[in-house]
Amino acid sequence: MTIFGIHRNISGRMLVLGSLFFLFACGEGKQKGSLFATKQIVVDVVVFNYLNRPIYDVYLDGKMVGGSASLSDSPYGQFSTIAGVVVPLGPQTLTWILDGPKGMFRNGEIDSVKNSLVITPELVPPGVRSLGVHIYPDNTAELIFSKDVLEQSERGLVYAKEFQKHNE
Structure with a gap:
């Protein structure tokens, strides 16, 4: 050799x-x-709309996750659900299209989240099945994971109570 x-x-x-x-x-x-x-991760995504107007074509990291009607006589927090959404870990983008009655200001315009949304492994509990996307009137949002049925966020409940108080 x-x-x-x-x-x-x-x-x-x-x-x-x-x-x-x-x-x-x-x-x-x-x-x-x-x-x-x-x-x-693969989750069912529930979009909670706390705006005082309907939105549609909600996209999380470029994937359609729903839309949400927000009727004038119902409280904020109307929602929609899309099952089996593949969501990558890391920084997220979130956009939606504004809707409402014909002639309403900014109808059809794309809006996006102002705050940064990042999904890290530490935020995802073991056995997670659902992700709540909570969109607020100031164009901020929260991503909240759950093993069970999702509910309104604490911050969202404040908007819902305020809405109900003015519509009694």
């Missing part, structure tokens, strides 16, 4: 050992930054 053959043999073994070390170091995907870590 020549010197080049010995070097090639040693280099090949080192490459295999290095690859195995890399895979073992990554574990089974339970460690942060692991090769096998989950990069997305």
Whole structure:
């Protein structure tokens, strides 16, 4: 065997050992930054609309997650549900289209969230099935995960109570 053959043999073994070390170091995907870590989740998305007007074509990270009618004689918090939405972890975009009676200011315009929305693995509880997208009148939003049925957010209840008080 020549010197080049010995070097090639040693280099090949080192490459295999290095690859195995890399895979073992990554574990089974339970460690942060692991090769096998989950990069997305599949959830049922419920859009809660706390605006005093209807919205539609609500998109979370470029995926349609619903729309929501907001009737003039009902409290804020009207909602819609879309099942089986694949949501990636990381920074999110959120947009919707404003609607309302014919001639209402800004009808048909696209609005977007002002605050940053980031989904990290720590925010997603084990066994999560639902994601609530709560859209507020100041163009901010909250993403709230749940294992069970979603309800209005604490902040959203404030808007709903205020609406009910003025419409009694």
